[in-house]
Amino acid sequence: MGESRALLLGVSSFSSPLRAGEEPPTGVDAWHPLEFVETVLPQLEQSLRGLGYDVDCHRDPDVHTMRTAVGTSLGTARIVCAVTHGATDSLGDPTRVDAVPSCSTIGFGTNVSEWVSTAQTMRQPTLFLLDLCRSGRAARLPFLLHHAGRDTYAWVIAAAASEEDAYDGRFSTAVAEVFEEMARTGLGTSKTRAYIAFSVVARRIRQRVEAMPGIPQTVVATALDQGLDDPLLPFFPNLRYEPDPLESVRESIQASIRPFMDDLLYERGRDAEHFIDRVGTHFAGRRAQLREVADWLDADASPGLMVVTGSPGVGKSALLSAVVCSAHPRLVEAVPHVRMRLKAQEPSSCPPVISRMAAVHARQRSLPEVVAAIADQLWLGKPADGWSAEALVDAITDLAERPVIVLDALDEAVDSTAIAEQLLAPLARATYGERKSRTGPVCRLLIGMRPWDNLHALHQLAQREGALIDLDRVDEGDLRADLTAHLASRLEDLKGYQAGTARRVRNTLAAAVATRLIHDAADTPFGAFLVATVFVRSVETLPAAKTAEQALDLAASVPTNLPDLLELDLTSRANPGAVRAVLTAVAHAQGDGMPTEVTSELVSLFHDNAVQDLQALTAANTMSWFGPAGRVHAGS
Structure with missing residues (x-):
């Protein structure tokens, strides 16, 4: 397939479909010229070429040219873009919208909805950009709504809703501007991602159109199930992409569990680096807490709920991510070195591999999204009336095998109270009841959350069952040893501290920083490992300490309050x-x-x-x- 080909159709002038002397029948329109096409078509072509596309541009195609161009392009081009009048039949097919050619003859080969349907059957990802009146019909075809992003190959961004007109080429102008911005900035997409998400681009185009003056029009895009993150689509290349050996592995992982892998393997998961950094070298503990989780997972008589809590940056996500990456069968397969390192650290702290496990990072997710993600990972058949929290609890109760469900960042969910009260609390209390074959809780539920008041009921329930891990209240000796080992390992990677002769200095610095964070910053509302990570990054920009005395002086600069921590973080950054x-x-x-x-x-x-x-x-x-x-x- 021509992965960098685009078809561009633009019609600015229209001849009559009637022969000389014929009377126009009812329903035959005379189409007025679209002068703006002469302006927006070059903009679209240039912006597509700026993204690396070879553009096959047809100006004022008649019906035969349009039919041939589309027929040839479907299955061979990534993007099909049409700018012309949109024709609909109010008494016929409510899903049909025709792209009017320059000869004004519509019919076979001009039905845009047929283009979309054909692209779906060819099973090659194809994007349709439609600057036509009422083009939203092509984005709301029944099969697209049914798939809602699952196994969808034909994707649409349309200029106007099903019964709306499109005006003055605003949509095409917005598309060109967004594509030009995409080429410059990547729209904020990480350089480790090869493509920019469909929803990001569609939303940006809609925002541009909405900001333009004139009669409102509604940009409509292919629907995406709320329980899904954006699929990896090849339409919008990230020109700042830098290949990452881990990224291809990451993209093969289900979207709802990627954050657990990110927390351990990517720099943006900064509060997790005391377990394992990008290359997996910085191990430093939480042995006691990992052992507690492993024992809870192993024992058949364990309570159904365990909660990991603590202040920001204390390592909740790191702990849960270590559990998920070493216990979830898909992640064990994708990143086996995480489990290997946990076993090397201490075999009894490595959890078992769990055949039926769901892991969901709740940050910015709603209750329906969390429910759908859990159901999807546990391979549960969708009820006829759709998923609800109650339906999910019932479905899990009916499973022959007790699953493990891990949910992190509950406090960062869109509606953490609803998720806690309508889903997690009922799940935590659910038992097999009078079933003769099974007893006890219907699942193992491991939750990571900050100790907010609206989540206090879950906190109390876990505490009553003896399954509460509060990372703000760990043994001081264990915390000191973990922090010191983590800091020493991180410092050893810095150029000024690598030599064998620097061992005494870096060990002194690591121990002094750990002591200061445990004692002088004990009452701060953020975790010691978070501060340690920021501090080591700042040390890299400073001359290396050469003596133990200089190391102690440097350790004394570690921030113990939030303003100083923010200032240190800002000053250590590149810009x-x-x-x-x-x-x-x-x-x-x-x-x-x-x-x-x-x-x-x-x-x-x-x-x-x-x-x-x-x-x-x-x-x-x-x-x-x-x-x-x-x-x-x-x-x-």
Whole structure:
């Protein structure tokens, strides 16, 4: 298949479909010229070429040319783009919309909905960009709604809803602008991702159209099941992509469990680095807590609920991610070295491999999304009336094998209270009841969450059953040993501390920093490992300590309050001015945050060359500013 081919059809002038002297029958329209096509077509062609596409552009095709071009392109082109009038039959097929050719003759070969249906049957990913009136019909075909992103090959972004008109080429202008921005910045996508997500691009196009003056029109895109993350689609190449040997493995993992792998294997999971960093070398404990989880999973008589809690940055996600990556059969297969290292650290702290396991990272997920993700991973058949929390509990109760469900970042979910009260609490209390073949809880439920008031009932339930792990209350000796080992391992990777002669200095520095974090920062609202990670990154930018005395002086600079920690983090980054400009801009945002293109405009008020620096920062994904919607959040 021609992975970088695009078909572009644009019609600006229309002849009459009637022969001279004929009377027009009812329903035959005279189509007025679309002068804007002459402007937007070159913009679209240039923006597609900027993304690396070879563009087959047809200006003012008649019905035969359009039919041939589309027929040849389906199955061989990634993108099909049409800019013309959209014709519909109010008394006929409500799903049909025709792209009007220059001869004004519609019929065989002009039905856009047929193009989409044909692309689906050819099972080659194809994107349709439709700047036609009422083109939303092609994005709402019954089979697309049925698939809702699962096994979907034909994808649509349409200029207007099913009964709306499209005006003045706004959609095409927005598409060209978004594609040009995509080529420059990657729309905030990490450089480790080869393609930009469909939903990010569709949302950005819709936002651009909505911001334009004139009669409103609604951009419509192919529906995606709420329980799914964006599938990996090849339409929008990330030109800043740098191949990563782990990324191909990551993309093969189900979307809802990727964050557990990310926390252990990627730098953005900074609170997890005390287990394993990007190359898997920095091990430093939580042996007692891992052993407690492993024992809980092994014992048939264990309570159904275990909760891991503690302040931000204390290592909740690291602990749960270590469990999931070493116990989930798919992750054990994908990243076997995690389990191998846990077994090397201490065999009794390595959990068993669990054949039926669901792991869901709840950050920014709603109750329906969490329910769907658990059901999908446990291979449960969908009820006729769809999934609900109650239906999921019933389905899990009917399983012959007791599953393990791990849910992290409950406090960061869209509605953590609803998830806790409607799903997790009923699951935690569910038992096999009077069933003769089984007794006890219907599942093992492991939850990671901060100790917020709205989640107190789960906290109390786990505490009553003796299955509460509070990482703010671990043994001081264990914590000191873990922190010291982690810091020493991290320091050994820094150029100034690698030599054998630097061993005494780095060990002194590691021990002194661990002591300060345990005693002087004991009452801070964030975890010691988080501070340790930020501190080591800052040390890399400073001259290396040469003596034990210098090491002790350096250790005394470790921040023990949040403002000092933020300042240390900012000053140790590659573009601190741009970072501060972004933080200043988003301090004014509320609710869902601020679109990145708005941020790009505002930061220039606070920092010279801020736009260029912001583009570099977002492409490198050096801070977790960007949520799934490509928006910058003040609280990230």
